[in-house]
Amino acid sequence: MPKPTPLTDQIVTVCFEPGQDADWFAASEKVNDIMAANGIPARRFRVRHRRLIGWLSRFFGYYLLDAARRFGAVTFAAGGRKSRLDLPGMSLIAANAAITRWRAWQAHISAATPAARVWEDFLAQHHADPDKLSLAEARRRFEQQPRVLAMLAHADGHLFDPYELALYQAGEATYAGWHWRVALIGDALITTDGRLLQPASDSVADRFRFLNDACAYVRHLHAHARLCALALA
Template structure:
Protein backbone atom coordinates (compact mmCIF):
# COMPACT_ATOMS: atom_id res chain seq x y z
CA UNK A 1 0.00 0.00 0.00
CA UNK A 2 1.09 3.65 -0.36
CA UNK A 3 2.43 5.67 2.54
CA UNK A 4 -0.13 6.94 5.09
CA UNK A 5 -0.11 10.38 3.48
CA UNK A 6 -1.05 8.86 0.12
CA UNK A 7 -3.89 6.57 1.15
CA UNK A 8 -6.49 9.26 1.84
CA UNK A 9 -9.54 8.61 -0.34
CA UNK A 10 -8.75 4.95 -0.97
CA UNK A 11 -11.45 2.38 -0.24
CA UNK A 12 -10.76 -0.78 1.74
CA UNK A 13 -13.10 -3.77 1.96
CA UNK A 14 -12.98 -5.52 5.34
CA UNK A 15 -14.17 -9.14 5.56
CA UNK A 16 -15.49 -10.91 8.66
CA UNK A 17 -16.10 -14.59 9.29
CA UNK A 18 -19.67 -15.75 10.00
CA UNK A 19 -20.54 -15.05 13.62
CA UNK A 20 -17.67 -12.60 14.16
CA UNK A 21 -18.18 -9.18 15.71
CA UNK A 22 -18.68 -7.31 12.43
CA UNK A 23 -19.88 -3.84 13.34
CA UNK A 24 -18.46 -0.54 12.17
CA UNK A 25 -16.01 -0.23 15.08
CA UNK A 26 -14.55 -3.68 14.45
CA UNK A 27 -13.92 -2.76 10.82
CA UNK A 28 -12.22 0.49 11.83
CA UNK A 29 -9.98 -1.36 14.26
CA UNK A 30 -8.80 -3.71 11.52
CA UNK A 31 -8.06 -0.80 9.21
CA UNK A 32 -6.21 1.11 11.90
CA UNK A 33 -4.13 -1.89 12.93
CA UNK A 34 -2.99 -2.70 9.38
CA UNK A 35 -2.88 0.73 7.73
CA UNK A 36 -2.59 3.16 10.65
CA UNK A 37 -5.52 5.07 9.18
CA UNK A 38 -9.09 6.02 9.98
CA UNK A 39 -12.06 6.15 7.66
CA UNK A 40 -15.75 6.60 7.05
CA UNK A 41 -18.40 4.19 5.70
CA UNK A 42 -18.49 3.87 1.90
CA UNK A 43 -22.04 3.09 0.81
CA UNK A 44 -20.93 1.16 -2.26
CA UNK A 45 -23.21 -1.85 -2.28
CA UNK A 46 -26.70 -2.24 -3.63
CA UNK A 47 -28.93 -4.17 -1.25
CA UNK A 48 -30.46 -7.44 -2.39
CA UNK A 49 -34.23 -7.93 -2.23
CA UNK A 50 -35.56 -11.42 -2.79
CA UNK A 51 -38.45 -11.81 -5.29
CA UNK A 52 -41.28 -12.49 -2.81
CA UNK A 53 -40.16 -11.93 0.77
CA UNK A 54 -38.18 -8.92 -0.42
CA UNK A 55 -41.36 -6.83 -0.54
CA UNK A 56 -41.30 -6.98 3.25
CA UNK A 57 -37.59 -7.22 4.10
CA UNK A 58 -36.70 -4.24 1.88
CA UNK A 59 -37.90 -2.01 4.75
CA UNK A 60 -35.61 -3.60 7.35
CA UNK A 61 -31.92 -2.89 7.76
CA UNK A 62 -30.96 -6.02 9.65
CA UNK A 63 -27.55 -7.54 8.77
CA UNK A 64 -26.59 -4.28 7.05
CA UNK A 65 -24.09 -1.55 7.95
CA UNK A 66 -24.83 2.15 7.44
CA UNK A 67 -27.82 1.52 5.19
CA UNK A 68 -29.39 4.21 3.00
CA UNK A 69 -33.15 4.40 2.49
CA UNK A 70 -35.30 5.76 -0.31
CA UNK A 71 -39.03 6.11 0.28
CA UNK A 72 -38.53 3.97 3.37
CA UNK A 73 -36.88 1.06 1.54
CA UNK A 74 -33.23 0.15 2.03
CA UNK A 75 -31.35 0.68 -1.24
CA UNK A 76 -27.60 0.87 -0.50
CA UNK A 77 -25.26 0.06 2.36
CA UNK A 78 -21.62 0.27 3.36
CA UNK A 79 -21.67 -3.46 4.08
CA UNK A 80 -23.40 -6.26 5.84
CA UNK A 81 -24.08 -9.95 5.43
CA UNK A 82 -22.92 -11.09 1.99
CA UNK A 83 -26.29 -12.66 1.23
CA UNK A 84 -28.02 -9.27 1.72
CA UNK A 85 -25.65 -7.39 -0.58
CA UNK A 86 -26.50 -7.37 -4.27
CA UNK A 87 -22.96 -7.77 -5.58
CA UNK A 88 -24.18 -8.58 -9.09
CA UNK A 89 -26.12 -5.34 -9.37
CA UNK A 90 -23.27 -3.38 -7.79
CA UNK A 91 -20.89 -4.69 -10.46
CA UNK A 92 -23.43 -4.18 -13.27
CA UNK A 93 -24.03 -0.55 -12.31
CA UNK A 94 -20.29 0.16 -12.29
CA UNK A 95 -19.89 -1.61 -15.63
CA UNK A 96 -22.65 0.48 -17.20
CA UNK A 97 -21.09 3.77 -16.08
CA UNK A 98 -17.61 2.62 -17.17
CA UNK A 99 -18.97 1.69 -20.60
CA UNK A 100 -20.40 5.19 -21.06
CA UNK A 101 -17.08 6.78 -20.02
CA UNK A 102 -15.00 4.61 -22.34
CA UNK A 103 -17.28 5.23 -25.32
CA UNK A 104 -17.20 8.97 -24.66
CA UNK A 105 -13.39 8.81 -24.53
CA UNK A 106 -13.24 6.77 -27.72
CA UNK A 107 -15.59 9.10 -29.61
CA UNK A 108 -14.51 12.51 -28.33
CA UNK A 109 -10.82 11.97 -27.63
CA UNK A 110 -9.23 8.84 -29.10
CA UNK A 111 -10.47 9.60 -32.62
CA UNK A 112 -9.61 13.31 -32.52
CA UNK A 113 -6.16 13.39 -30.85
CA UNK A 114 -2.89 11.56 -31.29
CA UNK A 115 -2.24 8.67 -28.84
CA UNK A 116 -0.51 9.83 -25.68
CA UNK A 117 2.02 8.12 -23.47
CA UNK A 118 0.45 6.99 -20.18
CA UNK A 119 1.43 8.36 -16.79
CA UNK A 120 3.29 5.15 -15.93
CA UNK A 121 5.96 5.97 -18.57
CA UNK A 122 6.69 9.37 -17.07
CA UNK A 123 6.65 7.96 -13.55
CA UNK A 124 9.23 5.34 -14.58
CA UNK A 125 11.49 8.07 -15.98
CA UNK A 126 11.17 9.99 -12.73
CA UNK A 127 12.14 6.94 -10.67
CA UNK A 128 15.07 6.24 -13.00
CA UNK A 129 16.45 9.78 -12.76
CA UNK A 130 14.69 11.75 -9.98
CA UNK A 131 17.30 14.53 -10.00
CA UNK A 132 16.70 15.37 -13.66
CA UNK A 133 12.96 14.63 -13.74
CA UNK A 134 11.37 15.56 -10.38
CA UNK A 135 7.72 14.65 -9.76
CA UNK A 136 6.34 18.04 -10.82
CA UNK A 137 8.25 17.95 -14.08
CA UNK A 138 7.10 14.40 -14.85
CA UNK A 139 3.51 15.46 -14.22
CA UNK A 140 3.91 18.58 -16.40
CA UNK A 141 5.28 16.57 -19.31
CA UNK A 142 2.48 14.04 -19.03
CA UNK A 143 -0.32 16.60 -18.81
CA UNK A 144 0.91 18.76 -21.69
CA UNK A 145 0.10 16.01 -24.22
CA UNK A 146 -2.94 16.98 -26.35
CA UNK A 147 -4.82 13.76 -25.62
CA UNK A 148 -4.30 14.18 -21.89
CA UNK A 149 -5.40 17.81 -22.04
CA UNK A 150 -8.55 16.71 -23.89
CA UNK A 151 -9.30 14.16 -21.17
CA UNK A 152 -8.96 16.82 -18.48
CA UNK A 153 -11.25 19.13 -20.45
CA UNK A 154 -13.91 16.40 -20.67
CA UNK A 155 -13.64 15.50 -16.96
CA UNK A 156 -12.09 12.09 -17.63
CA UNK A 157 -9.30 10.89 -15.36
CA UNK A 158 -6.07 11.13 -17.42
CA UNK A 159 -4.24 8.86 -14.99
CA UNK A 160 -6.45 6.03 -16.25
CA UNK A 161 -5.17 6.53 -19.80
CA UNK A 162 -3.45 3.13 -19.97
CA UNK A 163 -6.72 1.43 -19.00
CA UNK A 164 -8.65 3.41 -21.62
CA UNK A 165 -6.07 2.51 -24.26
CA UNK A 166 -6.39 -1.20 -23.39
CA UNK A 167 -9.92 -1.26 -24.84
CA UNK A 168 -13.52 -1.15 -23.71
CA UNK A 169 -13.72 -4.62 -22.20
CA UNK A 170 -10.52 -4.15 -20.19
CA UNK A 171 -11.57 -0.72 -18.91
CA UNK A 172 -15.05 -1.91 -17.95
CA UNK A 173 -13.65 -5.08 -16.37
CA UNK A 174 -11.33 -3.01 -14.21
CA UNK A 175 -14.12 -0.81 -12.90
CA UNK A 176 -16.70 -3.44 -12.04
CA UNK A 177 -14.01 -5.18 -10.01
CA UNK A 178 -13.13 -1.92 -8.26
CA UNK A 179 -16.81 -1.42 -7.42
CA UNK A 180 -16.84 -4.72 -5.55
CA UNK A 181 -13.43 -4.56 -3.86
CA UNK A 182 -12.08 -1.03 -3.81
CA UNK A 183 -8.33 -0.42 -3.49
CA UNK A 184 -7.43 -3.04 -0.89
CA UNK A 185 -9.03 -5.92 1.01
CA UNK A 186 -8.58 -7.24 4.54
CA UNK A 187 -9.34 -10.94 4.82
CA UNK A 188 -11.21 -12.63 7.67
CA UNK A 189 -7.89 -13.77 9.15
CA UNK A 190 -6.39 -10.26 9.06
CA UNK A 191 -4.28 -10.41 5.89
CA UNK A 192 -4.01 -7.29 3.75
CA UNK A 193 -4.39 -7.79 -0.01
CA UNK A 194 -3.34 -4.83 -2.17
CA UNK A 195 -1.79 -4.15 -5.58
CA UNK A 196 1.99 -4.48 -5.79
CA UNK A 197 2.06 -1.15 -7.68
CA UNK A 198 -0.27 1.36 -9.34
CA UNK A 199 0.07 -0.32 -12.75
CA UNK A 200 -3.11 -1.60 -14.38
CA UNK A 201 -1.62 -5.10 -14.59
CA UNK A 202 -0.90 -5.21 -10.84
CA UNK A 203 -4.33 -3.81 -10.05
CA UNK A 204 -5.94 -6.55 -12.13
CA UNK A 205 -3.87 -9.23 -10.37
CA UNK A 206 -4.97 -7.92 -6.99
CA UNK A 207 -8.62 -7.47 -7.99
CA UNK A 208 -8.84 -10.95 -9.50
CA UNK A 209 -7.43 -12.46 -6.32
CA UNK A 210 -9.72 -10.38 -4.12
CA UNK A 211 -12.85 -11.17 -6.18
CA UNK A 212 -12.05 -14.87 -6.00
CA UNK A 213 -11.65 -14.55 -2.24
CA UNK A 214 -14.98 -12.75 -1.78
CA UNK A 215 -16.75 -15.21 -4.06
CA UNK A 216 -15.52 -18.03 -1.82
CA UNK A 217 -16.88 -16.50 1.39
CA UNK A 218 -19.98 -18.06 2.89
CA UNK A 219 -23.31 -16.20 2.42
CA UNK A 220 -23.38 -15.32 6.13
CA UNK A 221 -19.90 -13.75 6.07
CA UNK A 222 -19.83 -9.95 6.44
CA UNK A 223 -18.29 -7.21 4.29
CA UNK A 224 -17.66 -3.58 5.16
CA UNK A 225 -16.36 -0.87 2.82
CA UNK A 226 -14.37 1.99 4.34
CA UNK A 227 -13.03 5.14 2.65
CA UNK A 228 -9.79 6.21 4.32
CA UNK A 229 -9.54 9.74 5.64
Protein backbone atom coordinates in the same frame (compact mmCIF):
# COMPACT_ATOMS: atom_id res chain seq x y z
CA MET B 1 -2.27 4.27 -15.30
CA PRO B 2 -4.59 5.73 -12.65
CA LYS B 3 -2.75 8.14 -10.41
CA PRO B 4 -1.81 6.68 -7.01
CA THR B 5 -4.64 6.94 -4.51
CA PRO B 6 -3.71 8.92 -1.41
CA LEU B 7 -4.06 6.86 1.76
CA THR B 8 -6.82 9.13 3.06
CA ASP B 9 -8.88 8.57 -0.12
CA GLN B 10 -8.69 4.79 -0.03
CA ILE B 11 -11.59 2.39 0.41
CA VAL B 12 -10.84 -0.78 2.36
CA THR B 13 -13.18 -3.77 2.38
CA VAL B 14 -13.02 -5.75 5.63
CA CYS B 15 -14.30 -9.34 5.74
CA PHE B 16 -15.69 -11.27 8.71
CA GLU B 17 -16.60 -14.92 9.16
CA PRO B 18 -20.28 -15.76 9.83
CA GLY B 19 -21.03 -15.14 13.49
CA GLN B 20 -18.11 -12.77 14.11
CA ASP B 21 -18.72 -9.29 15.49
CA ALA B 22 -18.92 -7.24 12.31
CA ASP B 23 -19.89 -3.69 13.21
CA TRP B 24 -17.84 -0.79 11.95
CA PHE B 25 -15.98 -0.54 15.27
CA ALA B 26 -14.64 -4.06 14.74
CA ALA B 27 -13.78 -3.21 11.15
CA SER B 28 -12.03 -0.01 12.23
CA GLU B 29 -10.04 -1.94 14.80
CA LYS B 30 -8.83 -4.35 12.10
CA VAL B 31 -7.85 -1.48 9.82
CA ASN B 32 -6.03 0.26 12.64
CA ASP B 33 -4.15 -2.87 13.69
CA ILE B 34 -3.17 -3.94 10.17
CA MET B 35 -2.84 -0.65 8.27
CA ALA B 36 -2.18 1.82 11.10
CA ALA B 37 -5.04 3.97 9.81
CA ASN B 38 -8.50 5.06 10.90
CA GLY B 39 -11.66 4.53 8.90
CA ILE B 40 -15.28 5.57 8.75
CA PRO B 41 -18.17 3.62 7.16
CA ALA B 42 -18.58 4.09 3.40
CA ARG B 43 -22.09 3.42 2.12
CA ARG B 44 -21.05 1.91 -1.20
CA PHE B 45 -22.85 -1.46 -1.24
CA ARG B 46 -26.18 -1.76 -2.99
CA VAL B 47 -28.72 -3.72 -0.98
CA ARG B 48 -30.27 -6.84 -2.45
CA HIS B 49 -34.03 -7.40 -2.28
CA ARG B 50 -35.23 -10.95 -2.86
CA ARG B 51 -37.98 -11.30 -5.44
CA LEU B 52 -40.45 -13.25 -3.33
CA ILE B 53 -40.17 -11.15 -0.19
CA GLY B 54 -38.51 -8.07 -1.66
CA TRP B 55 -41.51 -5.86 -0.99
CA LEU B 56 -41.07 -6.57 2.71
CA SER B 57 -37.29 -6.94 3.05
CA ARG B 58 -36.63 -3.62 1.36
CA PHE B 59 -37.90 -1.81 4.48
CA PHE B 60 -35.81 -3.69 7.03
CA GLY B 61 -32.13 -3.16 7.75
CA TYR B 62 -31.44 -6.56 9.30
CA TYR B 63 -27.95 -7.96 8.65
CA LEU B 64 -26.88 -4.57 7.27
CA LEU B 65 -24.39 -2.01 8.53
CA ASP B 66 -25.09 1.74 8.44
CA ALA B 67 -27.94 1.40 5.96
CA ALA B 68 -29.28 4.37 4.00
CA ARG B 69 -32.92 4.72 2.99
CA ARG B 70 -34.81 6.33 0.15
CA PHE B 71 -38.58 6.79 0.63
CA GLY B 72 -38.32 4.36 3.54
CA ALA B 73 -36.69 1.58 1.55
CA VAL B 74 -33.14 0.45 2.29
CA THR B 75 -30.98 1.21 -0.74
CA PHE B 76 -27.29 1.36 0.24
CA ALA B 77 -25.20 0.22 3.19
CA ALA B 78 -21.63 0.32 4.41
CA GLY B 79 -21.74 -3.45 4.66
CA GLY B 80 -23.58 -6.44 6.00
CA ARG B 81 -24.21 -10.10 5.32
CA LYS B 82 -22.92 -11.03 1.85
CA SER B 83 -26.30 -12.49 0.87
CA ARG B 84 -27.99 -9.14 1.52
CA LEU B 85 -25.58 -7.15 -0.62
CA ASP B 86 -26.28 -6.85 -4.33
CA LEU B 87 -22.74 -7.51 -5.51
CA PRO B 88 -23.75 -8.63 -9.04
CA GLY B 89 -25.90 -5.54 -9.44
CA MET B 90 -23.06 -3.29 -8.30
CA SER B 91 -20.64 -4.81 -10.81
CA LEU B 92 -23.18 -4.60 -13.65
CA ILE B 93 -23.98 -0.94 -13.00
CA ALA B 94 -20.29 -0.02 -12.73
CA ALA B 95 -19.45 -1.93 -15.92
CA ASN B 96 -22.29 -0.33 -17.89
CA ALA B 97 -21.29 3.16 -16.75
CA ALA B 98 -17.67 2.47 -17.71
CA ILE B 99 -18.66 1.14 -21.13
CA THR B 100 -20.73 4.26 -21.81
CA ARG B 101 -17.83 6.49 -20.75
CA TRP B 102 -15.28 4.53 -22.79
CA ARG B 103 -17.42 4.72 -25.93
CA ALA B 104 -17.77 8.47 -25.49
CA TRP B 105 -13.99 8.70 -25.09
CA GLN B 106 -13.53 6.62 -28.23
CA ALA B 107 -15.84 8.90 -30.22
CA HIS B 108 -14.71 12.29 -28.91
CA ILE B 109 -11.07 11.79 -27.91
CA SER B 110 -9.52 8.71 -29.49
CA ALA B 111 -10.91 9.36 -32.96
CA ALA B 112 -9.59 12.94 -32.97
CA THR B 113 -6.16 12.65 -31.33
CA PRO B 114 -3.02 10.50 -31.70
CA ALA B 115 -2.13 7.89 -29.09
CA ALA B 116 -0.31 9.33 -26.09
CA ARG B 117 2.28 8.07 -23.65
CA VAL B 118 0.69 7.06 -20.39
CA TRP B 119 1.42 8.59 -16.99
CA GLU B 120 3.22 5.43 -15.89
CA ASP B 121 6.00 6.12 -18.42
CA PHE B 122 6.67 9.60 -17.10
CA LEU B 123 6.46 8.47 -13.48
CA ALA B 124 9.03 5.74 -14.16
CA GLN B 125 11.41 8.35 -15.63
CA HIS B 126 10.96 10.51 -12.55
CA HIS B 127 11.68 7.60 -10.19
CA ALA B 128 14.73 6.60 -12.24
CA ASP B 129 16.32 10.04 -11.92
CA PRO B 130 14.38 12.55 -9.75
CA ASP B 131 17.10 15.18 -10.14
CA LYS B 132 16.84 15.06 -13.92
CA LEU B 133 13.04 14.95 -14.08
CA SER B 134 11.03 16.33 -11.17
CA LEU B 135 7.53 15.07 -10.44
CA ALA B 136 6.07 18.45 -11.45
CA GLU B 137 7.92 18.38 -14.77
CA ALA B 138 6.87 14.78 -15.40
CA ARG B 139 3.26 15.80 -14.86
CA ARG B 140 3.65 18.82 -17.15
CA ARG B 141 5.08 16.72 -19.96
CA PHE B 142 2.35 14.13 -19.59
CA GLU B 143 -0.46 16.67 -19.58
CA GLN B 144 0.82 18.68 -22.56
CA GLN B 145 0.16 15.79 -24.96
CA PRO B 146 -2.76 16.51 -27.35
CA ARG B 147 -4.81 13.49 -26.26
CA VAL B 148 -4.41 14.29 -22.56
CA LEU B 149 -5.26 17.95 -23.16
CA ALA B 150 -8.39 16.87 -25.04
CA MET B 151 -9.44 14.70 -22.11
CA LEU B 152 -8.94 17.57 -19.68
CA ALA B 153 -10.80 20.00 -21.94
CA HIS B 154 -13.80 17.79 -22.68
CA ALA B 155 -16.98 19.09 -21.08
CA ASP B 156 -19.89 17.32 -22.75
CA GLY B 157 -21.46 15.10 -20.13
CA HIS B 158 -18.45 12.89 -19.38
CA LEU B 159 -15.34 13.47 -17.29
CA PHE B 160 -12.31 11.63 -18.62
CA ASP B 161 -9.55 11.09 -16.07
CA PRO B 162 -6.25 11.38 -17.99
CA TYR B 163 -4.54 9.24 -15.36
CA GLU B 164 -6.74 6.38 -16.60
CA LEU B 165 -5.27 6.76 -20.09
CA ALA B 166 -3.57 3.34 -19.99
CA LEU B 167 -6.95 1.75 -19.27
CA TYR B 168 -8.72 3.73 -21.99
CA GLN B 169 -6.10 2.81 -24.56
CA ALA B 170 -6.25 -0.86 -23.54
CA GLY B 171 -9.81 -1.14 -24.85
CA GLU B 172 -13.43 -1.23 -23.76
CA ALA B 173 -13.34 -4.63 -22.02
CA THR B 174 -10.25 -3.73 -19.98
CA TYR B 175 -11.66 -0.35 -18.97
CA ALA B 176 -15.02 -1.83 -17.92
CA GLY B 177 -13.33 -4.75 -16.18
CA TRP B 178 -11.26 -2.39 -14.09
CA HIS B 179 -14.22 -0.34 -12.91
CA TRP B 180 -16.56 -3.17 -11.96
CA ARG B 181 -13.79 -4.75 -9.89
CA VAL B 182 -13.00 -1.47 -8.12
CA ALA B 183 -16.71 -0.97 -7.42
CA LEU B 184 -16.80 -4.26 -5.52
CA ILE B 185 -13.48 -4.12 -3.70
CA GLY B 186 -12.05 -0.60 -3.48
CA ASP B 187 -8.31 -0.16 -2.88
CA ALA B 188 -7.51 -2.91 -0.36
CA LEU B 189 -9.13 -5.91 1.32
CA ILE B 190 -8.65 -7.46 4.74
CA THR B 191 -9.52 -11.15 4.87
CA THR B 192 -11.39 -12.93 7.63
CA ASP B 193 -8.08 -14.21 9.04
CA GLY B 194 -6.48 -10.75 9.04
CA ARG B 195 -4.42 -10.86 5.84
CA LEU B 196 -4.07 -7.59 3.91
CA LEU B 197 -4.58 -7.84 0.16
CA GLN B 198 -3.41 -4.78 -1.78
CA PRO B 199 -1.52 -4.02 -4.99
CA ALA B 200 2.21 -4.71 -4.99
CA SER B 201 2.71 -1.37 -6.79
CA ASP B 202 0.72 1.38 -8.49
CA SER B 203 1.04 -0.24 -11.93
CA VAL B 204 -2.13 -1.24 -13.75
CA ALA B 205 -0.96 -4.85 -13.95
CA ASP B 206 -0.34 -5.12 -10.21
CA ARG B 207 -3.64 -3.47 -9.41
CA PHE B 208 -5.45 -5.90 -11.71
CA ARG B 209 -3.72 -8.83 -10.02
CA PHE B 210 -4.86 -7.56 -6.63
CA LEU B 211 -8.43 -6.95 -7.82
CA ASN B 212 -8.64 -10.40 -9.39
CA ASP B 213 -7.41 -12.04 -6.18
CA ALA B 214 -9.74 -9.96 -4.00
CA CYS B 215 -12.79 -10.61 -6.19
CA ALA B 216 -12.06 -14.35 -6.16
CA TYR B 217 -11.74 -14.25 -2.38
CA VAL B 218 -15.08 -12.47 -1.92
CA ARG B 219 -16.76 -14.78 -4.43
CA HIS B 220 -15.84 -17.82 -2.34
CA LEU B 221 -16.90 -16.37 1.00
CA HIS B 222 -19.87 -18.00 2.68
CA ALA B 223 -23.20 -16.29 1.99
CA HIS B 224 -23.44 -15.44 5.70
CA ALA B 225 -19.99 -13.84 5.86
CA ARG B 226 -19.99 -10.10 6.53
CA LEU B 227 -18.39 -7.32 4.51
CA CYS B 228 -17.71 -3.77 5.67
CA ALA B 229 -16.40 -0.88 3.56
CA LEU B 230 -14.38 1.81 5.30
CA ALA B 231 -13.08 5.08 3.91
CA LEU B 232 -9.71 5.83 5.46
CA ALA B 233 -9.79 9.14 7.31
